[in-house]
Amino acid sequence: MPQSPQGEDCKKLAAFLDSSIDSSGRNESALIKTLYEAQRIFGYLPKEAVFLISERLNVAVSKVYGVISFYSFFTTKPKGRYQVKVCLGTACFVRGAEKIARELESRLGIKLGETSLDRKFSLESLRCVGACGLAPVTLVNGKGYGRLEVKDIGPMLEQYTDGKS
Amino acid sequence: MKKIASYAELNAARAACKPLLALREENTRSGQKRELLVCGGTGCQSSESAAILENLHREILAAGLADKASAQITGCFGFCEKGPIVKIFPDDVFYTEVKPEDAREIVESHLRDNAVVRRLLYEDPAHPGVLIERQSDMNFYKKQLRIALENCGRINPELIEEYVAAEGYQGLARCLDKMTPEEVIKEVTDSGLSGRGGAGFPTGVKWAAAAAQPEGKKYMVCNADEGDPGAFMDRSILEGDPHSVIEGMLIAAYAFGADQGFVYIRAEYPLAIRRLSLAVEQARAAGLLGRNILGSSFSFDLELKYGAGAFVCGEETALLRSIEGGRGEPTPKPPFPAEQGLWHKPTIINNVETLANVPKILRRGAGWFSGIGSEKSKGTKVFALAGKINNVGLVEVPMGITLREIIYEIGGGIKNGKKLKAVQTGGPSGGCISEENMDIKIDYQSLSSIGSMMGSGGMIVMDEDNCMVDIAKFYLEFTMDESCGKCTPCRVGNLRLHEILDEITKGLGTPEHLEKLRSLGQIIQDTALCALGQTAPNPVLSTMRFFSQEYDAHVYEKRCPAGVCRELLDFFITEACIGCGKCLKNCPASCIGGERKQRHVIDPGACIKCGTCAGACPVKAIIRK
Structure with a gap:
């Protein structure tokens, strides 16, 4: 059988499931942890992963999707290489985070929750990273940018042109 | 640290580790x-x-x-x-x-x-x-009293030796060595400690309810799913003093008879997860988690469960469903978790800050703790001070302090010399407190009496540039987003409230809208299934109560006094204009005219109110009015 990258990822997930399935039979409680691991491996939760998890944990596919759609952390769509997350928690909001979000949307040409067609950027909002002293805050692939003003957004994004990370 | 098998061995370890803190305890310039x-x-x-x-x-x-x-x-x-x-x-x-x-x-x-x-x-x-x-x-520290945050900024959270040197695990040892579970519950009840997660339910009474259940499997859960935007006290405790939370859980578990625990923690807190996991490993290696702790017959161990970004999971019944691996939807109470919780077994859920207080109470006694605070609320509260205030940060103060002391003495006043408009406490479940109530003594009771609540301790300061209608809309957007959708009042009712607010901020508000906001808000409070839904209208109702003139200005005069609601603003170029043409060049609607070096003019009919011109103006000649 030809090896697709997806196939490799499925193997990794299968190995994780082998090592983590609870002998007590209380597999449903391992569901969220397993989805985490799957999303870490694939970058999102493709159908193949969901079906594999459903089968191995013996939890109905509908139930797995029910859990995925409930929690904002999980996504069934692939994300961009650079994940831009703008904090819209209260502390950031009162210090002008909305303007930052609007500037990001117009610069990236995508709305909150979307991914650019070339899959370079995805833009999301966050509810408080707890770095309120630095408000307003935006994260790019986990790196924090604080005390942002609209004019800082261009230079911030320019660091993420191709070839750099 | 090697295994500690008795109270005496713990004391020996403390004595051996004590020199680690020597320099931090003296106060001289040696x-x-x-x-x-x-x-x-x-x-x-x-x-x-x-x-x-x-x-x-x-x-x-x-x-x-x-x-x-x-x-x-x-x-x-x-x-x-x-x-x-x-x-x-x-x-x-x-x-x-x-x-x-x-x-x-x-x-x-x-x-x-x-x-x-x-x-x-x-x-x-x-x-x-x-x-x-x-x-x-520093004024920032002078009025603070640090109990839950005692070790933050004092010990290295990654070394169990430093926690042990700082009297760590002494509270647990005292329980196991000298006290029956009933005595532990009595001590915590007498101390007056109440839940720091928001509702303020007496901790000892909660434990007693689980202790009264028949013997058998019971669970101890720590709620570390800190979800209120702008609140970060639990995260700081977990990052700065994780062992205090573990010790608090151990004492609770001993008191009501649990042998297994879970910490339900937000996945967005990677550092807190790392420090807590490390602390759990160290405690296990030292025999402070596991079987026969400190040589007693008491056994307890715990594991971490990750929250996956659902605010409602801070509600205890929803949190339990999530630990079980399902959708975090709340269930009606009763039965209370203390009777039927995780997998239908008696379960106690305490918040991080509550648990961080427990070891100190057991070490220093109920009398010491109940001597701190106001008449009805005992001890201290940690607040996350944020927004338009000079000293953003984490402060721990005795209950009964006034808001004015927090904002002006500890917080250093409002940023850029602006005027204070409101203080929001209690997050999306709380309310906005106006200037006239700044001298109220803060405790659970006083805050609810003015339509707000303690909540987990977020305290967001707002100045004259914040529009209270916009803030109410912001919070509703949050609760609307986070509603699990199970019950109609929350799922549909809050959506309707939001629609009304949206119309008001767009200049489409009518007097009937105001009446509808009030009556619908009250209906949601009375009928929603869980605390998230019941409290969701609070930000609307409290701003309507204390800032009615702002609602009136939006509705009757189609004006936003704070200059926030875009549809209600007109941009205007003042005499300060130097005629540089920057606004004209940047205007996406091409609605600015004027000769070079002469004052420019905006055509109000064509203006799309985007504010680009104001941002581009080098001399701040463009104002909103």
Whole structure:
């Protein structure tokens, strides 16, 4: 059988499931942890992963999707290489985070929750990273940018042109 | 740390570890040996505190001071506004806004030449030019009383030895050695400790309810799913003193008879997860988690469960469903979790800050704790001060302090000399407190009496530039987004409230809208299934109560007094205009006209109110009115 990258990822997930399935039979409680691991491996939760998890944990596919759609952390769509997350928690909001979000949307040409067609950027909002002293805050692939003003957004994004990370 | 098998061995370990804290406990400028603690909380780490620590290590070696000075991380000092923080012991010198490249000067000047680096000292915004050297002289700390945060900024959270040296696990040892579970519950009940997660239910009474259930499997859960935007006290405790939470859980478990525990923690807190996991491993290795703890018949162990980004999971029944692996939807109470919780077994859920208080109560006694605070609310509360305030950060104050003391004395007043408009407490479940109530003594009862609540301790300060209708809309957007959808009042009712607010902010509001907001808000409060839905209208109702004139201005005059609601604003070019043409060039609607070097004019009919021109103006000649 030809090896697709997806196939490799499925193997990794299968190995994780082998090592983590609870002998007590209380597999449903391992569901969220397993989805985490799957999303870490694939970058999102493709159908193949969901079906594999459903089968191995013996939890109905509908139930797995029910859990995925409930929690904002999980996504069934692939994300961009650079994940831009703008904090819209209260502390950031009162210090002008909305303007930052609007500037990001117009610069990236995508709305909150979307991914650019070339899959370079995805833009999301966050509810408080707890770095309120630095408000307003935006994260790019986990790196924090604080005390942002609209004019800082261009230079911030320019660091993420191709070839750099 | 090697296994500790009895109270006596714990005391021996404490004595052996005590020298670790020696420099931090004396308060003299010895000049002999020094210790540097670098803040390792999330806020300071995003400002490169890890690089500061690394550079300090290197510079200390390079200066040949390795036998005289050492540097390590500690938990959050709370003074996040001016982070990263580096504190020098025993001098009590407090450096703010330190950058990695400052390490050399700190080492060469302060450590080698005994000369304080003045440019890194804190400057009091009320007295420009006055530099404050010592932490104990800072107004930010003078009115604070640190109990839950006792060890944050004092010990290295990654070393169990330091926690043990700081009297750690003594509360647990006292319980196991000298007290019956009933006595432990009585002690906590007598202390007056109540739930710091928001509702303020007496902790001892909760434990007693689970203890009264028939013997058998019981669970102890720590709720670390801190979801209120703008609240970060639980995260700071977990990052700065994780063992205190573990010890609190152990004491609770002993009191009501649990042998298994879970910490339900937000996945968005990677540093807290790392520190807590490390602490659990260390406690296990030291025999403080596991079988026959400290040689007693008591056994307990715990594991971490990750929250996956659902605010409603902070509600205890929803949290339990999530631990079980399902959708985090709340269930009606009763049955209460203390009767039927995880997998239908009796379960106690306590919040992080509540648990961090428990070991201290068992160590120093109920009388000590109940002597602190107001008549009805005992102890202290940690608040996350944020928004338009000079000293953003984490503060711990005795219950009964006034808001004015927090905002002006500890918080240093409003940013940029603006006027205070409101203080929001209780997050999306709370309300906005107006200037006239600033002198109210803060406790659970007083805050609910003015339509707000304690909540988990978020305290967001707003000034004259914040529109209260817009803020109410912001919170509803949040609860609407986070509603699990199970019950109609929350799912549909809050959506309708939001639609009405949206119309008002767009200038489409009518007097009937105001009446509808009020009546619908009350219906949702009365009929929603869980606390999230029931409290969702609070921000609307409390702003309507204290800031009715702002609602009226939006509805009757189609005007936003704070200048926030875009549809209600007109942009206007004042006489300050120098005619540079920057606004004209940047205007996407091409609605600005005017000759070079002459005052420009905006065509109000064509203006799309985007505000680009105001941003482009070099002389701030464009105003909103």
